[in-house]
Structure formats: structure tokens, C-alpha cells
Amino acid sequence: xxxxxxxxxxxxxxxxxxxxxxxxxxxxxxxxxxxxxxxxxxxxxxxxxxxxxxxxxxxxxxxxxxxxxxxxxxxxxxxxxxxxxxxxxxxxxxxxxxxxxxxxxxxxxxxxxxxxxxxxxxxxxxxxxxxxxxxxxxxxxxxxxxxxxxxxxxxxxxxxxxxxxxxxxxxxxxxxxxxxxxxxxxxxxxxxxxxxxxxxxxxxxxxxxxxxxxxxxxxxxxxxxxxxxxxxxxxxxxxxxxxxxxxxxxxxxxxxxxxxxxxxxxxxxxxxxxxxxxxxxxxxxxxxxxxxxxxxxxxxxxxxxxxxxxxxxxxxxxxxxxxxxxxxxxxxxxxxxxxxxxxxxxxxxxxxxxxxxxxxxxxxxxxxxxxxxxxxxxxxxxxxxxxxxxxxxxxxxxxxxxxxxxxxxxxxxxxxxxxxxxxxxxxxxxxxxxxxxxxxxxxxxxxxxxxxxxxxxxxxxxxxxxxxxxxxxxxxxxxxxxx
Amino acid sequence: xxxxxxxxxxxxxxxxxxxxxxxxxxxxxxxxxxxxxxxxxxxxxxxxxxxxxxxxxxxxxxxxxxxxxxxxxxxxxxxxxxxxxxxxxxxxxxxxxxxxxxxxxxxxxxxxxxxxxxxxxxxxxxxxxxxxxxxxxxxxxxxxxxxxxxxxxxxxxxxxxxxxxxxxxxxxxxxxxxxxxxxxxxxxxxxxxxxxxxxxxxxxxxxxxxxxxxxxxxxxxxxxxxxxxxxxxxxxxxxxxxxxxxxxxxxxxxxxxxxxxxxxxxxxxxxxxxxxxxxxxxxxxxxxxxxxxxxxxxxxxxxxxxxxxxxxxxxxxxxxxxxxxxxxxxxxxxxxxxxxxxxxxxxxxxxxxxxxxxxxxxxxxxxxxxxxxxxxxxxxxxxxxxxxxxxxxxxxxxxxxxxxxxxxxxxxxxxxxxxxxxxxxxxxxxxxxxxxxxxxxxxxxxxxxxxxxxxxxxxxxxxxxxxxxxxxxxxxxxxxxxxxxxx
Numbered sequence: 001x002x003x004x005x006x007x008x009x010x011x012x013x014x015x016x017x018x019x020x021x022x023x024x025x026x027x028x029x030x031x032x033x034x035x036x037x038x039x040x041x042x043x044x045x046x047x048x049x050x051x052x053x054x055x056x057x058x059x060x061x062x063x064x065x066x067x068x069x070x071x072x073x074x075x076x077x078x079x080x081x082x083x084x085x086x087x088x089x090x091x092x093x094x095x096x097x098x099x100x101x102x103x104x105x106x107x108x109x110x111x112x113x114x115x116x117x118x119x120x121x122x123x124x125x126x127x128x129x130x131x132x133x134x135x136x137x138x139x140x141x142x143x144x145x146x147x148x149x150x151x152x153x154x155x156x157x158x159x160x161x162x163x164x165x166x167x168x169x170x171x172x173x174x175x176x177x178x179x180x181x182x183x184x185x186x187x188x189x190x191x192x193x194x195x196x197x198x199x200x201x202x203x204x205x206x207x208x209x210x211x212x213x214x215x216x217x218x219x220x221x222x223x224x225x226x227x228x229x230x231x232x233x234x235x236x237x238x239x240x241x242x243x244x245x246x247x248x249x250x251x252x253x254x255x256x257x258x259x260x261x262x263x264x265x266x267x268x269x270x271x272x273x274x275x276x277x278x279x280x281x282x283x284x285x286x287x288x289x290x291x292x293x294x295x296x297x298x299x300x301x302x303x304x305x306x307x308x309x310x311x312x313x314x315x316x317x318x319x320x321x322x323x324x325x326x327x328x329x330x331x332x333x334x335x336x337x338x339x340x341x342x343x344x345x346x347x348x349x350x351x352x353x354x355x356x357x358x359x360x361x362x363x364x365x366x367x368x369x370x371x372x373x374x375x376x377x378x379x380x381x382x383x384x385x386x387x388x389x390x391x392x393x394x395x396x397x398x399x400x401x402x403x404x405x406x407x408x409x410x411x412x413x414x415x416x417x418x419x420x421x422x423x424x425x426x427x428x429x430x431x432x433x434x435x436x437x438x439x440x441x442x443x444x445x446x447x448x449x450x451x452x453x454x455x456x457x458x459x460x461x462x463x464x465x466x467x468x469x470x471x472x473x474x475x476x477x478x479x480x481x482x483x
Numbered sequence: 484x485x486x487x488x489x490x491x492x493x494x495x496x497x498x499x500x501x502x503x504x505x506x507x508x509x510x511x512x513x514x515x516x517x518x519x520x521x522x523x524x525x526x527x528x529x530x531x532x533x534x535x536x537x538x539x540x541x542x543x544x545x546x547x548x549x550x551x552x553x554x555x556x557x558x559x560x561x562x563x564x565x566x567x568x569x570x571x572x573x574x575x576x577x578x579x580x581x582x583x584x585x586x587x588x589x590x591x592x593x594x595x596x597x598x599x600x601x602x603x604x605x606x607x608x609x610x611x612x613x614x615x616x617x618x619x620x621x622x623x624x625x626x627x628x629x630x631x632x633x634x635x636x637x638x639x640x641x642x643x644x645x646x647x648x649x650x651x652x653x654x655x656x657x658x659x660x661x662x663x664x665x666x667x668x669x670x671x672x673x674x675x676x677x678x679x680x681x682x683x684x685x686x687x688x689x690x691x692x693x694x695x696x697x698x699x700x701x702x703x704x705x706x707x708x709x710x711x712x713x714x715x716x717x718x719x720x721x722x723x724x725x726x727x728x729x730x731x732x733x734x735x736x737x738x739x740x741x742x743x744x745x746x747x748x749x750x751x752x753x754x755x756x757x758x759x760x761x762x763x764x765x766x767x768x769x770x771x772x773x774x775x776x777x778x779x780x781x782x783x784x785x786x787x788x789x790x791x792x793x794x795x796x797x798x799x800x801x802x803x804x805x806x807x808x809x810x811x812x813x814x815x816x817x818x819x820x821x822x823x824x825x826x827x828x829x830x831x832x833x834x835x836x837x838x839x840x841x842x843x844x845x846x847x848x849x850x851x852x853x854x855x856x857x858x859x860x861x862x863x864x865x866x867x868x869x870x871x872x873x874x875x876x877x878x879x880x881x882x883x884x885x886x887x888x889x890x891x892x893x894x895x896x897x898x899x900x901x902x903x904x905x906x907x908x909x910x911x912x913x914x915x916x917x918x919x920x921x922x923x924x925x926x927x928x929x930x931x932x933x934x935x936x937x938x939x940x941x942x943x944x945x946x947x948x949x950x951x952x953x954x955x956x957x958x959x960x961x962x963x964x965x966x967x968x969x970x
Contacts, residue, residue, distance in 0.1 A: 094677030174683035185647035
């Protein structure tokens with residue numbers, strides 16, 4: 001039988017380090033399964049194909065079809081687990097019927113997947129091929145027979161006296177049912193007998209198997225027809241569909257939070273341009289009001305320094321750039337109004353780590369990590385996200401290292417966003433972004449990232465005033481104390 | 484549906500329960516302590532008194548029951564006794580129900596305990612069914628006129644004259660003597676996953692097996708040629724709780740059937756016990772009036788707003804005095820259009836007693852009871868509220884108000900809940916402040932009551948009110964010598 005096509009293909013050569021996802025806080029927002037997919041960028045050819053799937057999911061009927069498919073696949077997986085774990089013969093027979101039934105249902109759901117976009121169409125076409133249709137027909141017929149056999153065995157009478165017996169049921173009526181009927185005549189009702197879900201004991205299972213030996217033999221013959229089939233084949237779609245649905249749910253959340261989403265243009269030359277880019281990791285902190293910012297990296301300006309006050313949103317901006325880059329590279333929609341991004345070979349991050357360096361100091365650890373990143377980026381076009389790198393040493397040495405690193409990155413043809421407190425970068429030849437108070441915000445408490453030469457002390461007065469440590473506040477304090 | 488001797492099935496009563504202080508202000512608790520010494524019974528009676536009905540049909544429904552029971556003293560005696568034992572059974576079943584609950588909750592009950600609980604519940608149901616039959620047979624022995632008692636008889640007959648009644652009794656008898664030591668037979672149902680979905684107790688007659696081991700031993704030599712062979716397989720039950728747990732569950736299901744049926748019978752007749760306690764006290768009250776030779780009557784219930792009583796006596800005074808002649812009788816008539824009645828008079832001239840007797844008459848009439856006067860016509864009100872001047876409340880947290888403020892606060896709370904058609908009895912309200920200010924405050928309140936179709940009767944020293952109120956606003960009565968009340 002022809003091998004079933006996958007929904008997530010391509011890439012896989014380079015895997016992002018898990019450090020990147022922790023730095024971008026994506027591990028707080030997405031499941032480990034989704035992150036495992038994002039770890040493998042899919043490549044320039046695959047990105048538009050995945051984007052087609054996400055576009056298709058915007059149609060409620062497609063979404064419904066995919067959800068139904070996933071439900072069927074989950075049921076098939078659960079049935080197979082139960083079958084594997086069944087220890088008692090009676091359980092095994094029933095579990096095996098369930099495996100075949102859920103397999104058939106999953107295949108049917110996959111065959112009816114809306115053929116929207118290349119990837120979904122290929123899967124639907126595969127599962128509706130004449131070969132598979134014939135198989136499904138035969139399986140459906142056999143399942144019908146299996147169910148009929150199981151129905152013959154679904155009730156029995158147990159008698160306990162000096163010996164204990166199991167005998168087939170011949171329309172025995174329970175005492176509760178007889179009483180319920182009499183009660184109904186008098187205008188009363190009795191509670192329904194409780195529904196149980198009790199695992200059968202081995203002794204009872206053995207008795208059932210002996211009592212219905214002919215029926216079980218018949219079942220075995222039918223099961224034999226499917227012995228060599230790979231019933232797990234469709235289950236591979238579970239993780240793939242979950243990935244698409246999870247990312248689609250994020251897009252849905254964006255819609256209800258006023259966050260824009262778009263499918264970026266796959267740029268042919270290295271660049272990263274986006275309008276109104278959002279940092280969705282803020283959702284993990286239950287922050288719904290996210291300030292968007294623009295991004296404009298090009299071959300002419302591949303490296304930007306980002307400076308500004310504490311709390312000005314520098315790291316948020318850095319994460320917005322990183323998160324959306326990673327999403328784009330995995331073929332997902334990005335959280336921006338519009339974007340054009342080059343499919344970079346590598347994305348890497350260099351954020352401060354917890355200070356628990358047993359053998360080396362902080363600076364040495366930072367340098368070692370940076371060297372590792374640059375080695376991984378050799379002969380590739382990488383996008384490097386740096387956050388306060390080299391702040392673990394004195395000003396002069398730190399700035400010197402920063403300058404050297406910037407030069408090395410640019411020389412290697414990589415792109416970089418470098419957040420730093422070194423305001424001396426203003427004097428370097430690289431462009432600088434800075435966090436400025438948003439002029440549209442009446443409360444003057446939100447910041448926007450703008451291309452600027454920066455102003456190191458423009459925010460200090462605000463912060464001092466907030467904590468009543470500015471000149472006027474200190475005077476008032478003094479007067480209050482009678483001095 | 485529960486059967487009631489107080490409310491007709493299609494009762495239109497829309498009355499909110501009275502504030503317990505109303506009975507206190509009207510001294511009804513004290514009056515009935517002379518009638519019935521049994522505190523529990525009296526409390527049940529007073530609680531029904533508090534839950535007034537304003538449906539005239541309900542009132543007449545009760546009056547008929549009192550007449551039937553009064554005319555058939557043996558019936559009332561036997562009925563009270565039967566229902567008292569029925570209530571004892573209810574309590575016993577409730578206690579057995581706790582064991583059943585424990586059995587279901589803990590799931591580690593032994594088969595013996597499950598069997599015992601099943602036996603108890605079967606016995607309870609049998610007794611409950613027999614009580615229903617006993618009620619019916621008792622009522623059938625009398626010539627009754629009240630629709631309430633005839634309805635009760637009908638409800639009982641509907642149950643015990645059905646063939647299913649005997650069938651249920653047979654099942655109760657079967658499980659009352661149930662033993663887990665003989666045969667235990669169950670029907671097992673497996674679900675699609677091969678798990679047990681149901682495990683139900685069945686009668687042994689459904690079990691037909693041909694023991695293959697007997698056949699091996701040569702017993703088949705005596706078998707007739709056409710004898711049917713029933714397929715069966717031995718179950719080798721291992722040690723463990725699997726089968727016992729299933730058996731307990733099946734017995735528990737049957738126990739639930741019995742207990743649920745008992746509970747439904749109890750709930751159908753549950754109110755009757757309390758209601759009979761009400762009628763028991765009502766009959767004692769009538770006997771008390773008879774003994775004291777007090778003229779009494781069942782009031783005529785009307786909906787046209789009329790309120791009149793001829794030779795009305797105060798109940799509390801009647802209960803504390805030797806005979807009716809020791810208590811002054813007054814006539815009262817509330818004019819059709821008047822919103823209220825203002826009673827003015829000196830201290831100790833009988834104003835409060837007069838107010839109390841009117842309130843008592845209204846409460847008793849609406850409860851369906853006879854009232855201590857020669858003739859009465861009453862319009863049911865939607866609510867009865869009282870505000871009697873009280874001593875200043877002791878200092879407690881949150882009560883920093885003086886006496887006047889307390890009164891205002893209470894009145895405000897009352898006004899918030901008063902509805903169209905209510906009756907308000909006010910005793911010396913707002914006299915804890917300057918009279919002019921009190922009168923003025925009260926005047927606006929009384930006007931508000933009248934505008935809201937809330938009837939009021941005010942006993943007061945505030946003579947300014949008489950000048951303030953227009954003749955159409957209220958009827959003004961004055962006390963006269965010898966505790967008489969005159970227009």
C-alpha cells in the first residue's frame with residue numbers, strides 16, 4: 001500500500017537549541033509538542049505549504065473537519081493502548097474490535113479531510129484511494145460481523161450456590177426491573193440501576209471464553225485478516241494536527257485580543273521587515289494589552305543595538321522579533337500586520353543565565369556560549385538575539401567585547417538585535433533603536449521602540465518622581481519633616 | 484405530588500410567611516400555650532399559623548376538615564395515632580438510609596451487611612405500604628364531607644386498590660427474609676469494552692443449567708432422551724473481593740429501589756403529619772372555647788375588602804380568664820373605603836387589647852380556624868405586619884441607635900417588604916419622639932400605606948393625627964369607659 005504523506009515535512013537538519021525557546025518564553029505559552037515542531041525549521045519550500053494549511057483552518061468547516069479527524073485519531077490511539085495493555089482474554093477481544101473500529105473511523109475521517117492546500121489534499125487523496133477504499137469496505141463488513149458475535153456474548157447469568165455457573169441469558173428480568181414496573185403502576189419511580197464500568201476478573205473471563213468458544217474462534221479468524229496491517233499508520237497525524245490546531249488557537253486568541261496576524265512573504269534576500277510586530281509571550285503573563293512595534297532589518301542594516309530605560313520594553317521587543325522569526329521559519333502565521341522575512345538558516349539567542357557557574361565566571365560563561373553560537377552559524381545566515389551580553393564585567397571591557405562581537409557578526413553576514421545598557425554604542429557606526437515614551441498614551445507609561453540615537457537620562461526623572469525621590473518630592477518630604 | 488390537608492391542589496395562595504414577631508405581638512404563642520401543652524405540637528401549629536393563606540378556597544377547605552374531625556372524634560383520634568406511628572417509621576427509614584448511604588459511599592461493605600440493609604429497607608417499604616392501606620380503610624369507615632379528607636382517601640385507594648400494590652408487598656416479604664446463604668443469581672451485562680456494565684440480582688427461576696459433571700458420573704443414564712441440555716460453564720471463583728463487591732453492588736441497587744419507594748410514599752404523605760398536628764391543636768382550641776362557653780364562628784371569607792366582627796373578644800384574655808363573661812366584647816367594622824383605623828384613648832383603656840383582638844381574628848380566620856366572636860366577615864390580606872413599641876434594645880455591636888431610630892429602622896425594613904393588600908398593625912408607634920414630629924412622620928407613612936393599598940390599624944396617643952387625617956383617610960375610634968371602643 002502507498003505510504004501515507006506527512007503534513008509536517010522538510011527541514012530537520014538544523015534544530016534550534018531549547019535555550020532559545022526558554023529565552024523567548026515560548027515554553028510558557030506552547031506545549032512541548034508544538035515546541036518540538038518549531039525546533040525544526042521547515043525550509044523555504046515548505047513554508048508556503050504550511051501557510052496554506054493555516055489559511056484553510058480559518059474556514060470553520062475545515063476546522064471542524066480537522067477537529068473531527070483529530071478526535072477520531074485520538075480514539076484510535078486510546079483503543080490501541082487499551083489493546084496493548086489488556087491482560088485478560090475477554091478484554092483483548094473487545095479491545096481488538098475497538099482498535100479496528102477506531103482505525104476504520106480515523107481512515108474515513110482522513111479521507112474526508114477538506115482538500116484545501118497541497119498538504120491536506122495529499123492526505124485526503126491518499127486515504128480515499130481505491131486501494132484504501134476497498135480495504136475500508138472489507139473492514140466495515142468484518143466489523144459488522146464482529147459486533148454481531150460480540151452482541152451474542154454481551155449478557156450472561158451467574159449463579160452462585162455450592163458450585164458457581166455461568167450460563168447464557170434467556171431474557172432474564174432483574175428484580176429491580178420487576179419492582180420498577182410495579183412502582184410505575186402506582187405512580188412511583190425507582191432510580192435507574194447504576195451504570196458500572198468494572199474490569200472483568202480472570203476467572204469470569206475464562207468462563208466466558210469457554211462458554212462462547214465457537215464465537216471467539218470465529219472472531220479470531222476475522223482478526224487474522226488484519227494481523228499484518230500497520231494499524232498505527234494514521235496515528236502519526238495526531239502530533240501534526242495538534243501542532244496546526246494549537247498554533248491556530250493562538251491566532252484565534254490574537255483575534256480576540258486585538259493582535260494582528262499575517263502570513264509573511266518569504267523574502268528571497270536576507271531581511272526581516274514587519275509592521276506592528278507583537279510579543280505574544282506576554283499572554284503567558286496574562287497581559288492582554290500588547291504594544292506593537294516595527295522591525296526593519298536588511299542587508300544594509302543587519303545589526304541593531306537597542307538601548308533605553310529599565311521597564312521600557314527592550315526585552316519584549318527582542319522576544320517579539322525572536323518569537324515571530326521562529327514561527328515564520330516553521331511555516332506558522334506571525335503576529336504582525338504585515339511582514340517579509342528571509343528563511344534564515346539559524347536563529348539563536350544569548351540571554352543572561354542564572355548565576356550558578358561552578359567552574360567559570362559569568363563573563364567566561366557568556367563568551368563560551370557566544371563562541372558556540374558563532375560556530376553553529378558558520379557558513380549560514382543566522383539571526384542572533386543578544387540580551388545584555390557582556391554586562392558581567394566592567395564598563396570598559398564589556399563595551400570593548402560588544403564592539404568586537406558586533407564587528408564579527410556583521411563580517412560573517414549574520415543578522416543581530418543586541419539589547420544593551422552601554423550607551424556608548426551611540427558613538428559606533430551601527431544603527432540604534434531606543435525605547436521612547438509613547439506619545440499617544442495619555443498616561444505616559446507605555447513605550448515604543450524607535451530608530452534613534454537615544455537619550456540616556458530622559459526617563460530617569462519619571463522613575464525618581466514615581467518613587468518620590470525627584471527634586472520636588474524630596475523638598476516636600478523635607479517640609480513634611482519640618483526641616 | 485404531595486397530598487395536603489391545608490392547601491388545595493390548585494391553591495392560589497400568594498402569602499409570604501409572617502414575621503415570628505407578629506405571633507409574639509398578638510400573644511398567640513401565649514394563648515395557645517393554654518390550649519396545648521405539648522411544645523413540639525404547638526410549635527408545628529404556630530408555624531402553620533405563620534404561613535398564612537390568602538386563598539378563600541383554602542380557608543374553606545380547612546374549615547371543612549375541622550368540622551369533619553370535630554363531628555367524628557374517633558376518626559381524629561385514630562388518624563392522629565396512625566400518622567404519629569407513620570412518622571416514627573419515617574425516622575426509622577431515614578436512619579436505615581444512612582447505612583445505605585455508607586454502603587454506597589465506602590464500597591467496602593460485606594455481603595452480610597448489604598443483606599441486612601436490604602432486609603431493613605424491604606421491611607420499611609412493606610410497613611409504609613400497609614400504612615397507606617390503613618389510612619384509606621380508616622377514612623372509608625366514616626361519612627366525610629370535607630374535600631381534603633376525601634382527597635386523602637382517594638389518594639390512598641389509588642395505591643392500595645391496584646394489583647401492583649400486592650405485588651410490591653410480595654417482593655417486600657421476599658426480601659425481608661432474604662438470605663445470602665442460598666442461591667444468589669445475577670444477570671451480567673458487558674459493555675463494548677468487555678467491562679461489566681450492569682450486575683443485577685435476578686430470581687433463581689431464570690437459572691437453567693445442565694451440570695456436565697453430573698453427566699460424567701453416570702447420572703445421564705436416567706436422563707430422558709428428549710431432555711434439553713442447557714449450556715453452562717463452571718466459574719472457579721478465586722479468593723478476593725471481586726464477586727462479593729459485585730454482589731454488594733447488586734443488592735445495593737435493590738436496596739435503593741426499596742428505599743426510594745419508601746421515600747416517595749413518605750414524601751407524598753409527609754406533610755400530613757404536620758398538618759394533622761395543626762388540626763389536633765385546632766380541635767383542642769375549639770374544645771377550649773366550648774368549655775369557656777365563648778361564642779365562636781367560622782368567619783365568612785370575602786374578597787370585597789370587608790372586615791367586620793360582632794362581639795369580638797381578645798383570645799389571650801379569654802384563655803387567661805375563667806369564662807367568656809369576664810372579657811369585654813367589642814364590635815368592629817372597617818368601612819369599605821377607609822384605608823385604616825385610628826384608635827385613640829387614654830392609657831389602660833383597652834386600645835392594645837382591641838388591636839390584638841383584631842390581629843388575632845385576622846390570623847385565625849386566614850388559618851381556617853374559628854374565631855372568638857358571634858359573626859365575622861374577613862377579607863384575606865396578603866401579609867400581616869406588626870410594629871409594637873418596645874423597650875430600647877440592649878447595647879450591642881452595630882446598634883448605636885436610640886429608641887426612635889430603632890423604630891424607624893424597623894419600620895423601614897418592614898416598608899421594604901410590604902406588598903399590595905397587606906395589613907399593618909401599629910401600636911403606639913413614634914411616641915418616643917416629640918409628639919408633633921412623631922405625628923407628622925406617621926401621617927406621611929400612613930398616607931403612603933393607604934396609597935399602596937396597605938390597610939393599617941394604629942393605636943396611638945398622638946391626637947394630632949386625628950386632625951391631620953381626612954375623614955376619607957381613616958376611621959377614628961375612641962376608647963370609652965369599661966374598655967368599650969366607640970366610633
